[in-house]
Amino acid sequence: MGAILQPLIETGRLWRGQGTALRHEALPTGFAALDRVLPGGGWPRAALSEILFPADGVGELRLLLPALAVLSRGAHPIVLVAPPYLPFPAAWIAGGVDLRCLQIVQAGEHDALWAAEQCLRSAACAAVLCWPRQADTATLRRLQLAAETGRTIGFMLRPSQVATQASMAAVRIGIETDPPCLRILKCRGGNPPTQAVTFSTLAA
Amino acid sequence: MQWACISFPRLALDDVLRQRSDGAVPLVLFEGVGSRARVCAANAAARHHGLRAGQSLTAARALHPRVNAIEHDAAAVERCHDFLAAWAYRYSSQVCRTFPQTLLLEVRASFRLFGGWPALQAELRNDLVALGFEHRIAAAPNPHAALVLAGARDGCAIEDEAHLMDALGTLPVECSGLDAACAESLQRMGLRRLRQLFALPRAELGKRIGIQAMLHLDRxxxxxxxxxxxxxxxxxxxxxxxxxxxxxxxESLLFPLRRLLRDFSAFLAGRDGGAQRFTLAFEHERGTPTEISIGLLAPERDPELLFAIVRARLDRARLRAPVCGLRLVADELPAFTPARRDLFDTRPQQAVTWEALRERLHARLGEHAAHGLALHPDHRPERAWRVQGIDPSRGTGLSRGTHLARARDTDGFVPLPPRPTWLLARPIPLREHVTRILAGPERIESGWWDGADMRRDYYVIETASHQRAWAFRPAGEDGPFMLQGWFA
Structure with missing residues (x-):
């Protein structure tokens, strides 16, 4: 049964009561292999996406840059709430991001979550990136609700250790380094694929 | 013109009662001191025990020893009257509060908006019940007639002059607003109803009752x-x-708080405004009050919303001493723009502009908490960027710092070797174990002219945990790496 229905669902010919909005409300990730496996065909708009990475410098921003580059052509700013390092303008411009759209909010640990929630809820931002270190389920839920009410894309970059923690995010993607690949831990509106998306396809 | 008169027969008492949650306890208001204290108003529970206005306080205490006696506060009644005028202002632009315990409003101009007098009257009464005021309402073509009719016949509505004469004619002379001495002398003359007065010749009547009373009848x-x-x-x-x-x-603060916010909301609705910033002061027996300042994303006036916000703030606040009074102060009251959505607008209701959001972030996180970035033409990584503040000329905050950079980027300049997306503001020794050198060395040598001389060989490095780092060594040396950025 699943084998018959799945192609119909994927091509959008079969209408499902749940999660139908997803297909329209997604932002292509810029990586064809990843877009194919995500239910909406990209990062869900108006929701939180979580990226889990084991250490700095394993491609966590490379994964986001194409989407951010698309968003930076719009009128609304992309807000980085308390980034761990300084974005190097040369690399971001090389990635296609218009720096005029980039805004950095400096905040402490606790205030950062507040700021992220405000930005998500306000609907004034194209995307909000945050790096919560200590976030409990209630906080994640607040952020997810804020993203929904503000209809803003939220990216949450967190260490791999929290993969076991329950999360309200619509999409959870874990970056693995050996071999380099992306494992989709959760995607609302579909079952996460069992196979990891390899990095080689991402690079292409 | 059509005038509505709302009279508040128990204004002083209602003002006291609505601030308390214990409405069933007998309560009287008194005036005067010591043995000359007299009851001037009594609530329903007190009346049930036989307490009446006009009794001496001693007598009232004898009738019911546990009666709650409160001194009549004329200033508080005035404030309450002011508040009611502010409330009435939302139904009419012509509100008169010169007569005691009474409001007069011109309502004909408001009929179209509220759907006629019956609907308007119902709305007025609903509001007053919610606010907790006993009231009598009447409408007439002139304010003085409305005033007299409200006292005599609650709910009476006179549309035109002809009906007005009929309605006034049936009024007893003692209810007509003439002063007591005049009314009594008319009674003694056998003139009981106003109709009889109106039938008399003016000159003779004028001789008997004087010019003031004649003027009143004419009004x-x-x-x-x-x-x-x-x-x-x-x-x-x-x-x-x-x-x-x-x-x-x-918990026990919530009731008076809700009352206060409801009044605030009524006031805001009356002037068609909203509040974005207001202060709640919790007064203590001694010492300065605990103040809670509340700022909102957009001007609001919905009492439930305000209450929910204040309640959330109150739960977090710590009151250092018992509270004896509450005060709400709002100085800036911006125009209220109701939440409105375009049919095809996909932005949600509570949407604010980036400027408003940035204000909010700055208010809590500090003046320079939110800023942009711009490329600065310099090879030294530490100097290759600039913090981009708010550009006042454009006011958008998204300033045009990168125009130059982008133009150069595309105008045939030699592209730089890859740069990391993350930059460490200050390089640190690379702790991770280096497995491979992916690129480099790239010599960056610059700044001999401005005192920040720099000679470094940069490498792209892969660490044992597959991180890609951008690290350097002093030019030509073989020492440990210094970490400058991450290819994230």
Whole structure:
């Protein structure tokens, strides 16, 4: 049964009561292999996406840059709430991001979550990136609700250790380094694929 | 013109009662001191025990020893009257509060908006019940007639002059607003109803009752029009509730708080404004009050929303001593723009602009918390960027710092080797174990002219945990790496 229905669902010919909005409300990730496996065909708009990475410098921003580059052509700013390092303008411009759209909010640990929630809820931002270190389920839920009410894309970059923690995010993607690949831990509106998306396809 | 009169027969008592949650306890208001203290108003529970206005306080205490006696506060009644005028202002732009315990409003101009007098009257009564005021309402073509009719016949509505004469004619002389001595002398003359007075020849009647009374009769009939002083709403809101007891618990503050916010909301609706910033002060027996300042994303006036916000803030606040009074102050009251959505607008209701959001972030996180970045033409990584503040000329905050950079980027300059997306503001020794060198060395040598001389060889490095780092060594040396950035 699943084998018959799945192609119909994927091509959008079969209408499902749940999660139908997803297909329209997604932002292509810029990586064809990843877009194919995500239910909406990209990062869900108006929701939180979580990226889990084991250490700095394993491609966590490379994964986001194409989407951010698309968003930076719009009128609304992309807000980085308390980034761990300084974005190097040369690399971001090389990635296609218009720096005029980039805004950095400096905040402490606790205030950062507040700021992220405000930005998500306000609907004034194209995307909000945050790096919560200590976030409990209630906080994640607040952020997810804020993203929904503000209809803003939220990216949450967190260490791999929290993969076991329950999360309200619509999409959870874990970056693995050996071999380099992306494992989709959760995607609302579909079952996460069992196979990891390899990095080689991402690079292409 | 059609005038509505709302009279508040128990204004002083209602003002006291609505600040308390214990409405069933017998309560009287008294005036005067010592043995000359007299009851001037009694609530339903007190009346049930036989307490009446006009009794001496001693007699009242004898009838019911546990009666709650409160001194009549004329200033508080005035404030309450002001508040009601502010409330009425939302139904009419011509509100007169010169007569005691009474409001007069011109309502004909508001009929189209509210759907006629019956609908408007129902709305007025609903509001007053919710606010907790006993009231009598009447409508007539002139304000003085409305005033007299409200006292005599609650709910009476006269549309035109002809009906007005009939309605006034049936009024007893003692209810006609003539002063007591005049009314009594007319009674003695056998003139019981106004109809009889109107039938008398003017000159003779005038001789008997005097010019003031004649003027009053003419005003009732609408023959003489006098100008009224209209109410102008104040530009600030400042209201205070004194609690009947000192309390340290948040729960017991909620009732007076809700009352205060409902009044605030009524005031805001009256001037078609909203509040974005207001201060709640919790007053203590001694010492300065605990103040909670509340700022909102957009001007709001919904009482439930305001209450929910204040309640959330109150739960987090710590009151250092029992509270004896509450005060709400709002100085800036911006115009209220109702939440409105375009049919095809996909932005949600509570949407604010980036400027408003940035204001909000700055308010909490500090003046320079939110900023942009710009490329700076320099090879030294530490100097290759600039913090981009708010550009006042454009006011958008998204300034044009990168125009130059982008133009150069595309105008045939030699592209730089890859740069990391993350930059460490200050390089640190690379702790991770280096497995491979992916690229480099790239010599960056610059700055001998400005004192920040730099000679470094940069490498792209892969660490044992597959991180890609951008690290350097002093030019030409073989020492340990210094970490400058991450290819994230």
């Amino acid at each position: 009732l009939r609408g023959a003489v029009v006098t100008a009224l002083d209209f109410y102008r709403p104040p530009d600030t809101f400042d209201q205070r509730i004194e609690l009947p007891f000192n309390t340290g618990s948040h």
